[in-house]
Amino acid sequence: MDIAITGLRRSFGRVTALRGVDLTVRGGMFGLLGGNGAGKTTLMRIMAGVVAPGSGQVRVGGYDMTTRSGRRDVQRRLGYVPQDLGFYPDLSPREFLDYVALLKGLDDATARRRQVGELLDMVGLADVAGRRMKGFSGGMRRRVGIAQALLGDPALLIVDEPTAGLDPQERIRFRTLLAGLAGQRTVLLSTHIVEDIAQTCHDTAVLAAGRVVYTGSVTDLTRTAEGATWQMTTTGAPPTDGVVVSAVTREGGTQYRVISQARPSPDATSVAPTLEDGYVALMRRHTPAPAV
Amino acid sequence: MTALLAVARYEFRMQVRKRSLWISSALLGGALVLVQGDRGPHSLPVGTPAREVVGTWALLFAILMPLAYGMLLADRLVRDRKLRVEPLLESLPLGAAARLFGKYLGGVAACAVPGLVALLLAAVTELPKRHDPALLGWALVAFAVVTLPGIAMIAGFALVCPTFVTVPLFRVLFVGYWFWGNVLLPATLPTLTGSLLSPIGSYAASWLLGTPVLYAGIPGPLPVLRPEPTGSAAAASIALLVVAGLVPLLAVGLLRGRRRTA
Numbered sequence: 001m002d003i004a005i006t007g008l009r010r011s012f013g014r015v016t017a018l019r020g021v022d023l024t025v026r027g028g029m030f031g032l033l034g035g036n037g038a039g040k041t042t043l044m045r046i047m048a049g050v051v052a053p054g055s056g057q058v059r060v061g062g063y064d065m066t067t068r069s070g071r072r073d074v075q076r077r078l079g080y081v082p083q084d085l086g087f088y089p090d091l092s093p094r095e096f097l098d099y100v101a102l103l104k105g106l107d108d109a110t111a112r113r114r115q116v117g118e119l120l121d122m123v124g125l126a127d128v129a130g131r132r133m134k135g136f137s138g139g140m141r142r143r144v145g146i147a148q149a150l151l152g153d154p155a156l157l158i159v160d161e162p163t164a165g166l167d168p169q170e171r172i173r174f175r176t177l178l179a180g181l182a183g184q185r186t187v188l189l190s191t192h193i194v195e196d197i198a199q200t201c202h203d204t205a206v207l208a209a210g211r212v213v214y215t216g217s218v219t220d221l222t223r224t225a226e227g228a229t230w231q232m233t234t235t236g237a238p239p240t241d242g243v244v245v246s247a248v249t250r251e252g253g254t255q256y257r258v259i260s261q262a263r264p265s266p267d268a269t270s271v272a273p274t275l276e277d278g279y280v281a282l283m284r285r286h287t288p289a290p291a292v
Numbered sequence: 293m294t295a296l297l298a299v300a301r302y303e304f305r306m307q308v309r310k311r312s313l314w315i316s317s318a319l320l321g322g323a324l325v326l327v328q329g330d331r332g333p334h335s336l337p338v339g340t341p342a343r344e345v346v347g348t349w350a351l352l353f354a355i356l357m358p359l360a361y362g363m364l365l366a367d368r369l370v371r372d373r374k375l376r377v378e379p380l381l382e383s384l385p386l387g388a389a390a391r392l393f394g395k396y397l398g399g400v401a402a403c404a405v406p407g408l409v410a411l412l413l414a415a416v417t418e419l420p421k422r423h424d425p426a427l428l429g430w431a432l433v434a435f436a437v438v439t440l441p442g443i444a445m446i447a448g449f450a451l452v453c454p455t456f457v458t459v460p461l462f463r464v465l466f467v468g469y470w471f472w473g474n475v476l477l478p479a480t481l482p483t484l485t486g487s488l489l490s491p492i493g494s495y496a497a498s499w500l501l502g503t504p505v506l507y508a509g510i511p512g513p514l515p516v517l518r519p520e521p522t523g524s525a526a527a528a529s530i531a532l533l534v535v536a537g538l539v540p541l542l543a544v545g546l547l548r549g550r551r552r553t554a
Contacts, residue, residue: 048383080383086376102298
């Protein structure tokens, strides 16, 4: 399912969340990166038909999201995992999936039951399918979240911050699951965790202050920091020129990884950038300098 | 239609499992049974028609049990937001009206279960003394005409009002309303007590018992809503209570529909 957005703006009262977003997404897995408050969730909610666009054009799979009927058409083909999705504690995962399936219009009881069973199997919750979700861990709840999104075999899957708060093992498991789903559909993954994008997406967009500041391949985003990524070890104060990406204390002092156009210190060595370095370099370019 | 029934089905399932529904109904119902005294249904002489016996039981339960229903229904609509399920529900191809009316139907059905159980239990406990199997049939009739319309009205307001005021505030106001609008006499304060719009079911109970009870038709404000208690007045009361319960739903449904389009 292709997504084409041009000049999208959306405000909530006096707060402007999106300030003219232009974005094109073609099938497969696509990452949407950005800090807190960048406008990712608003953009996701618009594409999920939860929020109407303010102005501009949004077409998802050819449907016009500025109209109510267009949003409804997309919702019939959509799987959505909202940020911080909650559940009814008094239902079991099987009941919750059955409920969502009914609301998605899966009327055939036999087919619905079969699909619910298959999805619970797929996300590894078959053993606890009849247990109420009250005592479920964060990871188990996210898995129920992804299972409900896959009901009805949607052509578009929108997943908003799915790995926040998960332990490393659960995060890896979740990422693998998502990547496996992108073969037959468009998966839109919104996150502020760069590693999630690095491990799963070929293409990505970066959102900052309600605007798309980068769109292209993950490799090209990494290249943004080429020649600007440095490593240095010192016992003195941290470098002030540039952005410190990491600081690891070692025997001979603290090893800093710095993004800076100029060499931050004479003993700093240039190193190959990672996606995180590329993201930091890009954000540095698009973050206004603090007022003096 | 499928979506509406799905919401109703799962709303019913979730609510009927709530321990608080059963505990509060049992406490209020039990308290009424204990304090009924020698004017209560249990003291009616042997030979009293089954219709009258069960009608008196329905009236007794209607005095306090709906308080529990109003309290419990108060958080059902705001609950989706509180539990963070709302964004998901809004992303589904499901109209705001289906969600709203589904919750209403499920809520009414869930609250109706303890109401029906209470009346059937009362009828069963009367059986050894009165040896009249018609008690069970009249229990169903009393449930349909006295208990259910009251729940239908309460449910509409209890679902919708907490979207405008907080749930705890609504609960306090609801208790105040209950005693003002059903028990307080119009001579003391202008009130709906004894009118067709009294969800305690005074008109329907009067029809069952064959005599005016709980101030049905008592003179007061809005005399048009206080006709002589007859069978047709009871039918009018039932219809008005059901419609009154639907009014807040229609209002908020229109409002939400407009907001979603915006």
